[in-house]
Amino acid sequence: MRTQTNRGLPFARRCDSCDAAVVGTITFIAVDGEHRYAVCLDCATDALTHPARHARLRFTVARTGAxxxxxxxGGAA
Structure with a gap:
């Protein structure tokens, strides 16, 4: 269940895969278009370290925009 912190901050976004706190967005670039998912640090690291064969992906950090x-x-991303 999503809960609010004791400081009164807004609800934290959760990872689409494992329900941890989101740190960014991962975009899988496929023939049928782009597929975006909110991801935590562990899921983003896993996707970048062990991508599917011929996978094209882009990870964007929410806080810094990196x-x-x-x-x-090239610049296809």
Whole structure:
């Protein structure tokens, strides 16, 4: 169940895969378009470290806007 912290902060977004706190968005770039998922640090690391064969993906950090790409040629990301 999603709960609020004791400081009165808004509800934290949760990972689409494991229900941990979200740190960014991972985008899988496929033939049928882009598929975006909110991910925690563990799930993002796992996707970037062990991608599917010929996978193209982009991870965007929510707080800083930094982008990490894998399998994307040039500026296609």
């Amino acid at each position: 982008v990490v790409t894998r399998g994307v040629i």
